[in-house]
Amino acid sequence: MLRTLFATFLLMISAPVVAQNLSVDINQGVSRPLPIAIPDFTTRTDVETPAGTTAQLGVRVAEVVTNDLKSSGLFRPIDKLAFTTTVRYPDVLSPQFANWRTVAAQALVTGFAERQADGSITVGCYLYDVFSEEVLVREGFNTEPRNWRRAAHKCADAVYSRLTGEAGYFDSRIVYVSETGPATSRIKRLAVMDQDGANHRFLTNGQNLVLTPRFSANDQTVAYLSYAQNRPRIYSYDIASGQQRLIGDFPNMSFAPRFSPDGRQLAFSQSRAGNTDVYIMNSDGGNVRRLTTSPGIDTAPSFSPDGRRIAFESDRGGSQQIYTMNVDGSNQQRISFGDGRYGTPVWSPRGDLIAMTKIGGGKFRIGVMRPDGSGERLLTDSWQDEGPTWSPNGRVIMFFRSRQGGGADLHSIDLTGINERRIPTPLEGSDPAWSALLP
């Protein structure tokens, strides 16, 4: 009897040991671009379209997707020369994963271009996890052949979004000031282009000086400053229709317009009797209200994404610093306290950061800080970087860099401060403004 009970006891105490799994904590990792294979998109039947044959479109679409993903700094597209297989039409849905593992791809993008009976094209876009052989994205777009680049950007956005968890930003536009000519007679024109520099076109002819274009968050309207008739005033330009109009015909100089997140209001600055303050008005120019009253220069207002707060710069304390306030002008407080001066605050679309220009040590640098002023971090280190604008997903900042010998061009940098890129423009460029993701 005793022997039996003892045996039972021994069996019972042995059980928990058997059921216990080994648990391993992984607290370290590495940060490196994800190797991704993007073979040419294929076509079932190669036919002509106004933008080239469908086979040619497939190659171009893959190039755009490749460039988009590479420019993010988060992906490393694998050189096509390394590919050990050619993707044909059936392979789009049935990749030979072993071939992609041999080139160390972790993700695979395949797709096709086809012409439809009505003349439109269909771009199919697929993303696979090469290790698990799981399809992660399966989308397609019909559009007119001339808009094939947008379909490619949409594909890249879908891939980016699925693999990072964030919204994409490739299907978006940049409006900026294109510059040319000597400093004494500089010609400045409004220009718009895709975020990768494609589809560039000028909006104004350069007869009048233009400055600080800003996109509305919910349509393709741009507010900007023009010196038409030598009076600096705020205009809006509807890119879709080409129509423009004067907003608020004020007797005084008005500048630095910025749309509210819902597009219904504009914050801006106005100089009256030597004092510059921040104002707000409806986007049609009505219901003008003054938000700041302090002596000195209050300017460069920028809304928080919830529309409740405004960041701006002010020299009311003796030097140029960043302040925030409620949208009715109450609760004004300084948030920048580091060495040097701070200007051009721009609230991130995610709301977690404010981009700014830090001035000090003979340099203008682009940096970010939290809305309470903490966590200041400089991202660039050049002679004169200024005018930050956020990508729609709040992960990349575009700005313009002036050269000491004269001239300026556009650059972008992501929040890591590592992936800096120059944005190609036909002429020199300044004052970029990034649109929201195109609808």
Next chain:
Amino acid sequence: MTEGRALTLAGVAHIALFAALSLSWSLFGDDEPLYDEPVSVEFVEIGDMPTVTERLEPTLATQPRETVDAPDVEPEVAELEMEAAELPELSTESELPPVEKPPEPKPEKKPPAAKAPAKPKPKSEAKPAPKKQELTEAVDLSKKQSDKVRTEQDFASMITDALPEQVALSSVQQTTLAGAIRDRIYKCWDPSAGGPDSGSIVTTLRVKAAKSGEIIGRPTMVKQTGSGNAGYKRAARDAAIRAVMNPSCSLKGLPAELYAGGWEDFTLNFDPKDF
């Protein structure tokens, strides 16, 4: 109480304990929806841009990947319509800044929407169902076995056989093995994707490995905590699974003597807090 009854009691206790411990994963797991909110890409009408009239929701693969018939392969496609561009009208107000002539407008013709191609129809190559005769035989065999009158000794040995053949690792062995696994996996883990609060996402995977070091099947996520953003959590899960399944970071060469009860079946907690 006879010795036989004591063994029977012990056996029942073991089964109960084993079942409770096995179920603990599901009981303590995070019951939040873990993934697969569709990533949306949609168009709306803007000037001379394409317009999506139907939102396409990406779906996970349902078709077998090695049995696609080319002529039937069609993706799910969002239908877009081209809106003809409005003829830009420049204001004639003399105050307005001169404007570049907008691009040549297209005739205001709305082409018919393209029909979305049919969804891919994978060729089914399911394995044939077992013949009825075979199934019947299997049931009969099972019944015969369950009806067999076992001796108490048989019952005790059956319990022992049902338990995985594992060894209990000492704490030193566990620490050593955990370090060895960590050294393999972290080199393939990139937790940098995601957004502001992605650093709070802890992903726990259950991994089963063969003695050769190959991962058996696909690691399963047993728990995920932190962040309310489904996209960030899905990206964190995928990054963790990629790290485990990356051949560059395989478990090949781990101590064979620590396989049973060690790295044959273990969990990995991916915590980017300090990354």
